[in-house]
Amino acid sequence: MESRIEAQDQTSGAVDAGALLSVRNLRTEFELRRWVFARAGFVRAVDAVSFELKRGEAIAVVGESGCGKSSLAKTILGLYRPAQGEVLFEGKRLNTFNAEELRWYRSQIGYVQQDPYGALPPFMNVRRILEEPLIVNRLGGRAERERRIREVLDEVRLTPADDLLPKFPHMLSGGQQQRVVIARAMILRPRLLVADEPVSMLDASVRVEILELLRRLQTAHHLGVIYITHDLSSVRHFSERIFVMYAGQIIEKAEVHELIHDPLHPYTRALLAAISDPNPENVSAFKNVPPGEPPSLVRPPPACRFHPRCAEFMKGLCDVEDPPEFQPQPGHRALCWLYREAE
Amino acid sequence: MSTSPLLRVEDLRLYFRTTQGVVRAVDGVSFDLGYNQAVVVLGESGCGKSSLARALLRLLPRNVQAYDGRVIIGGIDIMSLDDERFRREARWTKISFVPQAAMNALNPVVRVGDQVAEPLVIHRGMEKEAAWERAREMLQRVGLPADFLRRYPFELSGGMRQRTALAMALVARPQLVILDEPTSALDVLTQANIMNVLKEIRGELNTSFILITHDVATSSELANRVAVMYAGQIVELSDAARFFREPLHPYSQKLMASVPRLRDDKKLEFIPGEPPNLMSLLRGCRFAPRCPLRFGRCSEPPPLIRQEDGRRVGCWLYDGGKEME
Numbered sequence: 001m002e003s004r005i006e007a008q009d010q011t012s013g014a015v016d017a018g019a020l021l022s023v024r025n026l027r028t029e030f031e032l033r034r035w036v037f038a039r040a041g042f043v044r045a046v047d048a049v050s051f052e053l054k055r056g057e058a059i060a061v062v063g064e065s066g067c068g069k070s071s072l073a074k075t076i077l078g079l080y081r082p083a084q085g086e087v088l089f090e091g092k093r094l095n096t097f098n099a100e101e102l103r104w105y106r107s108q109i110g111y112v113q114q115d116p117y118g119a120l121p122p123f124m125n126v127r128r129i130l131e132e133p134l135i136v137n138r139l140g141g142r143a144e145r146e147r148r149i150r151e152v153l154d155e156v157r158l159t160p161a162d163d164l165l166p167k168f169p170h171m172l173s174g175g176q177q178q179r180v181v182i183a184r185a186m187i188l189r190p191r192l193l194v195a196d197e198p199v200s201m202l203d204a205s206v207r208v209e210i211l212e213l214l215r216r217l218q219t220a221h222h223l224g225v226i227y228i229t230h231d232l233s234s235v236r237h238f239s240e241r242i243f244v245m246y247a248g249q250i251i252e253k254a255e256v257h258e259l260i261h262d263p264l265h266p267y268t269r270a271l272l273a274a275i276s277d278p279n280p281e282n283v284s285a286f287k288n289v290p291p292g293e294p295p296s297l298v299r300p301p302p303a304c305r306f307h308p309r310c311a312e313f314m315k316g317l318c319d320v321e322d323p324p325e326f327q328p329q330p331g332h333r334a335l336c337w338l339y340r341e342a343e
Numbered sequence: 344m345s346t347s348p349l350l351r352v353e354d355l356r357l358y359f360r361t362t363q364g365v366v367r368a369v370d371g372v373s374f375d376l377g378y379n380q381a382v383v384v385l386g387e388s389g390c391g392k393s394s395l396a397r398a399l400l401r402l403l404p405r406n407v408q409a410y411d412g413r414v415i416i417g418g419i420d421i422m423s424l425d426d427e428r429f430r431r432e433a434r435w436t437k438i439s440f441v442p443q444a445a446m447n448a449l450n451p452v453v454r455v456g457d458q459v460a461e462p463l464v465i466h467r468g469m470e471k472e473a474a475w476e477r478a479r480e481m482l483q484r485v486g487l488p489a490d491f492l493r494r495y496p497f498e499l500s501g502g503m504r505q506r507t508a509l510a511m512a513l514v515a516r517p518q519l520v521i522l523d524e525p526t527s528a529l530d531v532l533t534q535a536n537i538m539n540v541l542k543e544i545r546g547e548l549n550t551s552f553i554l555i556t557h558d559v560a561t562s563s564e565l566a567n568r569v570a571v572m573y574a575g576q577i578v579e580l581s582d583a584a585r586f587f588r589e590p591l592h593p594y595s596q597k598l599m600a601s602v603p604r605l606r607d608d609k610k611l612e613f614i615p616g617e618p619p620n621l622m623s624l625l626r627g628c629r630f631a632p633r634c635p636l637r638f639g640r641c642s643e644p645p646p647l648i649r650q651e652d653g654r655r656v657g658c659w660l661y662d663g664g665k666e667m668e
Contacts, residue, residue, distance in 0.1 A: 064530035064531065064532065064533075065501075065530055173617050174388075175617075203387040203388055203557060204387065204557060204559065204598065204601045204602055205387060205597065205598060205601045205613055205614035206613065206614075207601070207603075207613070208601050208603075208611040208612060208613040209613040209615075211611075212613070230530060230531065231603070232531075232605060233560070233603035233604060233605045234603035234611070236603070236605070237603065237610075237611060260605060260606075270532065271531060271532065272605065274531045274532050274534070274535035275531055275560075275605045276535075276538075276560040276561050276563060276564055277560055277563075277604040277605055277606055277607065278559045278560045278562075278563045278587050278599065278602055278604070279563055279587060280563060280583050280584040280586075280587040280588060282563045282564045283542075283563070283564065283565065283566065283567070283583065286539050286542060286543075287535040287536075287538065287539055289532050289535045289536050289539065290532070293500055293502070293533075
């Protein structure tokens with residue numbers, strides 16, 4: 001399969017033209033348990049994923065559980081080694097990094113985990129949690145480290161610092177814990193933040209506050225941000241583009257407004273239709289949900305992976321040939337045969 | 344409203360004893376629920392909504408400090424029954440429960456059929472074959488193929504297990520089912536499926552639901568009525584249509600403004616501050632410290648004040664109406 005390298009999109013607003021991160025034809029696999037010599041097979045969690053993230057741009061990767069979005073994040077973070085394809089950060093190939101370069105790379109990307117309580121070591125206080133990345137990377141003396149810690153705490157609005165620094169994670173509320181996680185992700189002044197479901201464990205009234213904080217950091221530091229989420233409704237306010245993932249592939253990419261108001265892929269349409277807004281009329285209406293469940297990633301359906309559930313299924317095409325990425329509108333791409341003549 | 348509702352809850356209290364003090368998880372909750380109705384108990388984590396479910400079901404932990412009030416289901420005060428009678432006469436057959444993360448609450452080594460049929464065998468004393476027959480019907484009603492009876496829970500996806508738990512709660516035909524966060528661990532499409540099933544069932548089986556959730560958007564799929572909980576108390580009780588258009592209590596308004604909408608570009612808000620500690624509560628309005636509209640009277644505890652349109656609000660701003668009881 002030839003790699004599908006995304007062309008440059010038009011820049012919007014404060015976003016620079018230069019790519020911060022390029023992902024090219026990426027595939028991440030996990031081998032199933034082997035039986036003596038026989039290979040049981042592979043779970044192809046990420047397959048043929050290509051995109052570019054610009055400096056200062058936020059994208060949201062949206063999909064259901066098991067669609068491969070977290071595996072994509074972890075491959076980008078360098079925690080999983082890709083089986084095929086490559087990740088380029090500022091033009092440098094992640095696959096070729098030696099230990100020193102990998103350490104540099106990891107200082108350039110901040111990781112915001114889903115479950116803040118699980119992500120913070122319970123036996124370290126806030127000062128120690130934030131100091132550790134600085135010590136590991138041998139940055140500054142004691143006084144300098146202390147200054148940086150206070151600076152970051154101020155940025156994530158965890159004040160007064162003197163009250164918070166000696167506290168242990170269990171003494172903080174969920175929102176405060178997530179701020180500590182964000183502070184830790186920011187402490188080495190990264191260029192890219194990867195946030196995996198950053199607010200899904202938090203209450204509605206706190207979520208917006210955390211997402212606004214991330215947006216503020218993005219703007220202030222011209223950060224690239226990748227949100228991994230299942231929650232389209234909230235992330236739409238805090239990102240420039242949305243990618244929809246299904247069964248290991250990104251099946252649609254578009255700017256936020258485009259994707260929500262003019263979704264192309266039948267799966268995206270089904271997903272959007274299933275999302276409720278608080279509305280008293282909902283009580284009397286049934287939702288139209290595509291039949292079946294997302295496929296196994298060990299033996300996904302041939303060709304288009306959504307075809308067994310798709311209302312627009314075209315026999316002899318969708319189940320035979322992989323749909324390439326069509327671009328019916330500038331900057332709006334979909335992996336779907338419906339758009340074969342629209343380009 | 345009919346004269347004798349299916350459920351009447353009066354001044355229900357459930358306090359827990361902990362090493363740090365007494366947690367007032369449910370603190371004087373009263374509401375009614377009619378036949379074939381669904382009330383949504385909306386609230387954020389720690390507001391006492393799951394404790395309310397436990398109090399209604401008498402599924403109490405050991406560290407209960409106080410448990411009083413009245414819970415009347417179909418004319419019977421279930422608080423006055425002893426544990427054994429409650430178990431035999433009410434649980435599963437009058438009132439049943441789909442716990443939070445129900446898909447993980449099934450026994451992995453017992454066939455789906457045996458689990459779904461269990462309430463019938465134990466509480467209705469049915470023969471196994473007859474019970475399996477009813478279980479098969481119920482599985483089909485929640486949208487699962489009948490041959491799932493012979494499967495084990497680990498063979499099913501999360502959504503299918505959630506349906507199984509629902510079938511189990513419905514199989515003895517209780518008039519009231521309590522659902523604690525029935526869709527919060529599920530994907531969007533699965534969520535939509537489950538809500539479709541619940542809507543169908545309410546129409547067909549004449550079941551009433553108490554839906555306990557923090558998810559405002561999904562709750563609007565099923566609710567006829569809404570009870571907003573804050574710090575152990577109901578602060579607003581309203582019919583769903585009016586509530587979702589125009590919530591009254593300042594907390595409800597803020598909560599609604601924080602809910603992201605797919606089809607609306609309105610800027611989202613958040614509620615500054617934290618919910619109060621249920622161990623050291625203020626005497627007055629419990630939302631006052633975070634409320635942008637607080638004024639002098641808020642140091643007095645507001646009752647649920649009845650409005651002309653029948654809604655009730657625990658806020659002094661709405662004192663123009665008539666006070667409840």
